[in-house]
Amino acid sequence: MAELVYQQIITDLKEKIFAGKFPDMRLPDERTLAEKYNVSRSSIKRALSRMANDGIIFKKRGSGTFINPLYLKNESVFNYEQGSNLGVTDNFQMDGKKPSTKVLSFDVVLPSKELQRDLFLTPEDFVYKIIRLRSFDETPFMIETGYIPIKIMPQLTRENIENSIFNYLQEQYNQSVTKSFLSIFAEPSTKQDQELLQLGKNEPTGIMEGIFFLDNGTPFEFSHMRLHYKYLKFNTFVSI
Amino acid sequence: MAELVYQQIITDLKEKIFAGKFPDMRLPDERTLAEKYNVSRSSIKRALSRMANDGIIFKKRGSGTFINPLYLKNESVFNYEQGSNLGVTDNFQMDGKKPSTKVLSFDVVLPSKELQRDLFLTPEDFVYKIIRLRSFDETPFMIETGYIPIKIMPQLTRENIENSIFNYLQEQYNQSVTKSFLSIFAEPSTKQDQELLQLGKNEPTGIMEGIFFLDNGTPFEFSHMRLHYKYLKFNTFVSI
């Protein structure tokens, strides 16, 4: 595999952290680590930076590098945070329950002003409008409305969108979606929400909407996702 | 001020991006930038990495560095994302409306099992339990329940918590809170929510809860925040 050096170090440090090899909740200093691993301090710094970014450790100049106690006790949450949040159904694995998708509608329309802005379109650029209902084992949990410029995927068919669009994008165009700008909020459920998501009248709808980007920065899709409130729990590590 | 080199470059590039100096939505390559700014490629890389992390640009190896079109059209959202999300009232500036805080209760209690885990306490470590109602110009928008170990702030008084605890922490102990692990979700509003936040029966409560850390990684506070749903909009840039 020829693993990257800093990646190896991250993996090894994570293991050691979990094995309790640092009982004082503190990592050796960077220079010592460089010696121990027989790598340059730069590589250590890169590894530690990534880990700090993921919230696994805290670095404090002049003082040292410390382990986030939460990471020790709560690995699952961190794993969730790292690998997920994007694509939702594609990444969700709900206790082995089978995800399924039902296409509610599939049209080609002209973009609204807002959509033109978000996806960088001219008023004449047609977009697919795709509404899908997603379920786990017959339990619907999300209504997803997606808008994709047809110029990006001219050949999209109804069959394609019954599975993962991201997978189709990967296979057909060898491109992937790795970034998105999301807003998370909630609203009272509408009648349609209540019917499709099996919600009570005073139960809310969780909303996650935003723009998904291709690797080169091209806005690929605007997505508006209405979730059963019990299925929307967004975990994030915030630094300021 | 003796600004940092990479920080200067970030500032300058941002300006140029907004001034439309890169009409092809593409930055010069790293080596050229290094020449232009008369700095090393390493410094350019550092600057670009930060910007990519903030979602301002996209880097693609072999291809180049591209401007996030959303950043151009929507700076406000990005600024919100960068400087906020933490501390809420401390950073919120709601159209010049004055924020205020009302202390609903202030007790010292023993921590629950869950709290012991989250804040790394023994069953005998007492914690402050602080419930506050926060408003903008007489309009309440958040009920905040916070738990802080007394061993971290032995001298906390009711007066202190009527303003910002984070400010008090800064002034008294010269420590700051720059990281947090948060969960965002929603629930139907309780009777108490409806009363305090002036919510209708079928209007939901937005919930933001999690742990705030000191710079050295010490868990400082567990906070459970119940917001009027219209005030909870969490923007985030996600990479996988």
Add this chain to the structure above:
DNA sequence: TTCATTAATTGGTGCGTTCCAATAAAAAAA
């Protein structure tokens, strides 16, 4: 003992170099 000063520790910044891997453009072959 207490407080101020000094020294050692530790992560941050910046420069420079070498090589690699993914992509895109150009050239060659079919």
Add this chain to the structure above:
DNA sequence: TTTTTTTATTGGAACGCACCAATTAATGAA
């Protein structure tokens, strides 16, 4: 023309060095 191969471009990884800045520990003065 179309496809394949080669070449150039571009960001990524890794190494190493020198110095800076915040913190902590050790030392000395009051």
